[in-house]
Amino acid sequence: MSLLNLLHFLRRSLQRAGSTLTDIAGLDRHFAPALAVHGPSVIPQPAQDGGSAPSFLDSIFWMAVPKKRRTVEINRTRRRDPTKGMEVKTNIESCQECGNLKQKFTLCGYCYAKVRRETGEIRKQIFAMEGKPLDTPAVDTVVLYEGETPGEADKDKRIVERQRKRPSWFNLS
């Protein structure tokens, strides 16, 4: 409900009650508890032409506002409340292979970075062998390092040669 409508409604309801606006503004004839509002004691009478938009100053009445400054002690207790802090993680352990920290049930970042790098190098080699993109042959692939010869199981596979010694973490099994 817009503020202008609210003002019109109030004016109409007051007129229906039979007392003038000046009565309510000046003397409190009604013994019912008055509504505590933040604003002037005089309820503003809207202009008689009635069509003007509510000015900026009209809209700052009847809004929630803090009554008192929050002391630094109150603020501190709210900000330092233990439920507001970060949850302590208990799922951190160290990797068996390299000793870096890792999360449980997750791969170690350091060890996976090594694997990822080597996989990237193998894929570069495969791309160089294939020549153009979207040209996968319908054969299996096997990766051989320096000084290795294809075995019995590798006879009908495509061989990708890597020009380096076999890393210790890449076993033949």
Next chain:
Amino acid sequence: MRLTLQALISHGRVARKMGLGPESRINMLRNILTGLVRHERIETTRARADEVQFYADKLIDYAKRGDTDARAMQMANFWLTEKDLLPKLFKVLAPRFENQVKGYTRLARLPNRENLDRAEMAVLEYKGNPFPPLYPVKRENELTLINQLLKGYREERAQLTSPQ
């Protein structure tokens, strides 16, 4: 008496929503699956990898029927957007898994992505791929102190029991 519509409450609904709608989700999964068949190991977010795993296994089940089967070829044609992978699927991946019933893929969690979004990542691969293994194979080192002591203990036990 029910005061709210069942459609507005999602208790117990386990199906994931991805992308812009169900069709977009299937298209996205199709792209990821094509990448998986091509590269045999891919890194994506955990939710996407989990969704694709089901479709990857089902695709292998269809491929095992053989490329003469009309339904299998239709499925493979739909799911693989790059058509040079159709021979690879039927001639390489299907024979690789002919002795296995299920579990052709492996899903491993990765540390969160380094970007601002810190997305949870996972790596999805077909088993038997030529790349280095994700989980290192455990090797016993005989030269550690404990293993040397155990070796000595076993030899002594053998010496004690063999003369008797």
